[in-house]
Amino acid sequence: MAEVLTDERIAGVLRPFVRATGPLLVALREGDPLRLRGRFDDADVPESEVGALRGALRKLDAMQLPGSTAWDAMSVEQRCDWWAQRVGRVLALIAGLPRFGGVITSRLPIRNALGITGQGLVLCAIAGELGVTDPVVRVRLLAAVLLERDLSPEVAAGPDPEADDERAAELTEDLDAAEREHGRATPKAVARTVWRMARALWEIDSELDKRPQGRFYHELIGSVPVIGVVGGYLGERSALRRIARQGVRWLRTQR
Incomplete structure (x- = not known):
């Protein structure tokens, strides 16, 4: 029989998780990973960044990435969509990988742990874009959207x-x-942090099946060995789109 987890236990696991998303999201959103800020001030451009290289850097600056000029010009709604779509693709792929073995591996706890980690990161990112920095509100957000728990403040x-x-x-x-x-967050450090956060969520494994997941046809594809990765990826992407909409609605109703 699955363990019945109290609201206090759920909150106890989510609180450190929510706090841990802060440094990770700051590194991605504010850390200027491509070193683009101020790069195109003519007075500061070094001779080595002329011609083709400078043109390439300008193209990067035009992309919708944290630190770029295009990012600074995006609306709040566009940034929320960016987190759900762009970042969500990577997180969905990682969460979908355990589907490689079909039905057998899709039932491993790691799938749900990785999936809810990605969903939690996207929700906290969206909360940040909407100006919600209070960890108490973010804990309640994750509990409501991902675990169907209405936690008191x-x-x-x-x-x-x-x-x-x-x-x-x-x-x-x-x-x-x-x-x-x-002097910056490396890809290896980011990957290890995501893994640590997923392991932390294993403590509430019996609740993780409640998280939003793909449609029934994604599950059917995911049950087939090898190509199950495709079903897993598409299912996670579908779920991320839904939780992004639900997260925005929940945050706005709280206001």
């Missing part, structure tokens, strides 16, 4: 914020190490 806040901060620091220690060593 008191339960979502928890009894010991310092302990939650310490646990979150453990989840993001690879990002901190990369920042100290390289």
Whole structure:
């Protein structure tokens, strides 16, 4: 019989997770990963960045990526869509990989853990674009949209914020190490952080099946060995689009 988890237990797992999304999303959104900010001020462009290279950099700056001029010009709604679509594609692919073995591997806990990690990251990113930075509200957002739990603000806040901060620091220690060593978040540090966050969510494994998932036909494709990856990917993408809409609605009703 599956363990019945209390609201307090759910909130206790989500609080460090939500705090850990902060540094990761900041690295992606505000960290200017392509070093584009101020790159095209004519007074500051070095001689080495002329001709074809400068043209290539201008094309990058025109892309809708954090740190680019195009990103700065995007509306809040467009940025929310970006997180759900662009980032969602990568997260959906990672979450869909366990479908490679069909029915057998699709039931592994790692699939739901990775899937809900990606969904939680996208929801927290959307909350940030809407100006919602309070971790209590974000915990309630994830619980409502992903786990069908209506947590009270008191339960979502928890009894010991310092302990939650310490646990979150453990989840993001690879990002901190990369920042100290390289001055930025590396792909390896990001991947290890996502993995740590997914493992943290295993603690509530019995609840993870509640998360939004693909349509029935995605599940059918996902049950077939090898090509199940395609079904898993499409299913996760479909679910991410739904949770993005639900997340925006939930946040706006709270206001």
